[in-house]
Amino acid sequence: MADEKLTQIYIMGKAYDVPVGVTIMDAMEYAGYRFIRGAGCRSGFCGACGTVYRKAGEYRLEFVLACQEMVEEGMHLTQLPFTPAPRSDYTLAELDPSENVLLQHYPEIARCVSCNTCTKACPQEIEVMDYIQAALRGDVAKVAELSFDCIACGLCAMRCPADIKHYHVGQMGRRLHGVADLATPEHLTARIAQLDGGAFDGEMETLASASLADLKAKYAERVIEKVQEPEVATEEVAT
């Protein structure tokens, strides 16, 4: 520890010396913060760790994922791990996608002033404004396509001057697109039939009734499947 190189950052206004070359998330833990919320996958996929920072002498705020961004000298940061943004209630099968249901469920999208602040806040580099604009004109396929990489971190919704809940709009768009425009993948249908037929019930029961020690042993011995070349899994989803 003694020869570790340190750098100073500010977490919620308080100065900490943290190791150089670690992520914001690791730096916060090093500084003594313990995550009850605001951390999940630690791999940039779950969107739980939205964070804002400003560098010394810089007027712009930057928007990142704490588990992905490295600390930098003089960074002032805080986490914004949660966005109060209730989701509209709907039953997908009951919606008529020919009407602009996105606008009906999220009428505030009509307030968009095209400031593009949402796009600049997105750590996934999604064209967020463009998918909101596509939603406004009922272009569900475009919403689905543009918002595909959204991880629902909520940072866009925290920044929007029109109080739009972008990621819910994107999610609804993808769902509508999936139901209305895309073929149901065969492997999915097959898997659902397997589940319904109880094919995995036995294994589940065994796991559920296992002791903690057994579970730990199983976890330690687990075999991680090699990643297969995506020949079956993704191809069939296409129209």
Added chain:
Amino acid sequence: MTKLAYFPGCSLKDNAKRFEDAAFFVMETLGAPLEELETWNCCGTVYSLADDDLMHHIASVRNFIRTKEAGSEELVTLCAMCYNTLARVAGRVEAHADELEKINAFMDREEDYEGGIRIRHILQVLRDTIGWEALSETVVRPLDNLKIAAYYGCTLVRPQETGIDDMERPVVMADALAAVGAEPVTFPFEAECCGTYQIVDEPHLALEQSNRILRSARLAGADVVVTACPLCQHNLEQALIAPVGESEEIKSIQVVYFTELLAAALGADEATMSPVVREILSTSVTAEGGA
């Protein structure tokens, strides 16, 4: 002729799709096809009149940047409201360099807008670039004996700086329909307001306004009222569905977009037309097939 950079606006992709479909056909037939901007956003809907409300002009400015990116100096619109908003913002930032500078500074880390984009309504393109004569020559299904009332509303003709024609006695839309064989009637409410967004909060206000417009057109002898704005079209349609007061006269009148009748005259396939236009062709137009 080269392709025209085209800005649709949200309504034309949604409830006013037939307005646009017909325009695509017309311009294609005239050899000046519309090429939709690859990326565009809402025009801003209503031009903000506040002196210091620059935020609400950004939407239009972004579309000007997209137009430049598409290699065009001109942007053609179809919706009267989009035309009005885009044209007024274009004029405003052209005249106020300080405001444009502020908008560019706000957009930050993005392409600046340097000015220079000209907004044109499709009726201006038809009148000034293509010409009535050329339009006439393309007609395959003349709208003989069809009496039309061209209804302009507000946003095409006001304010004067951006109006596409005389603000009190506009003729451009009537001329376009006359060029394809229809007979325009004159009526006093051609440039009155339809009631606009009052239809949402105070529907009776918009319905009364729209009702007056339809009645006046009918009394002037019109079979059909033609519009250039999805909101005017909507309000007039609502007035047809839910007439107020003494309105027997209006029951027999139809309301369609001007592009729909132009497309019909230029030979659009009946299958692509809205039921209203098909009905107009079969009941009022006596040219083709001697129906």
